[in-house]
Amino acid sequence: MTVHFIGAGPGAPDLITVRGLELIKRCPVCLYAGSLVPREVVEAAPDNARVLDTAPMTLEEIIAEMEAADARGDDVARVHSGDPSLYGAIAEQMRLLEGQGIAYDITPGVPAFAAAAAALGTELTLPEIAQTIILTRTDGKASPMPEGESLERLGALGATLAIHLSIRNLKAIERALTPHYGADCPVAVVYRASWPDEQIIRGTLNDIWSKVRAAKITRTALVLVGPVLGESRFRDSALYDAEYEHVLRNRKTNAAP
Secondary structure: OEEEEEEOEOOOHHHOOHHHHHHHHHOOEEEEOOOOOOHHHHOOOOOOOEEEEOOOOOHHHHHHHHHHHHHHOOOEEEEEOEOOOOOOOOHHHHHHHHHHOOEEEEEOOOOHHHHHHHHHOOOOOEOOOEOOEEEEEOOOOOOOOOOOOOHHHHHOOOOEEEEEOOHHHHHHHHHHHHHHHOOOOEEEEEEOOOOOOOEEEEEEOOOHHHHHHHHOOOOOEEEEEOHHHOOOOOOOOHHHOOOOOEOOEOOOOOOOO
């Protein structure tokens, strides 16, 4: 018996991986985070499967379901939104499973920041503009940020920022990042990336708060900050440059054969 932690992707049912979907199709038990995983994803479970939305459940109740499945010899599809390695709350589940001697594995999923970039039609790394992406969040009710990971410190790097779980903290984001990026730095807020009701709001550090407030978005949105979001004057990557020689392509020359 194995508990399969599965990343369901950002929301669109067809953005789950083939491996993840196949696991759901064959597992007798399916536990899914119903607040962010669409029902269509788990409808692929067998007709007689035990399918439970874990949104109203406690950690102890979730583990109890896994232990009961283990006693029966039933595999479990534990379905999380996005990629389970990012704010997936799987570490504590795995720790408890290890204590019980219950096997588990992880199937990655499409992360929300990738779906947001696709919705924006942008590349988050541009030559000589930004080559680093920082995935982070701000202090919340559930837990504070670790010491040393403040936005003020991360912003000093000038990287592209993908800020999760922070749509209610836009004023704090503005205060922390303006000294590093400038008030006119592009910002994009993507609400429910890849869902049918996806919404994109573009602005700057100076005005994004008022635009998001007018749109009445208060949850399930990703905040992207950085000059790559508004930059069109960047040099081409060397990857496909005719003068760039690598093991799979020789430099083109005008020499006669």
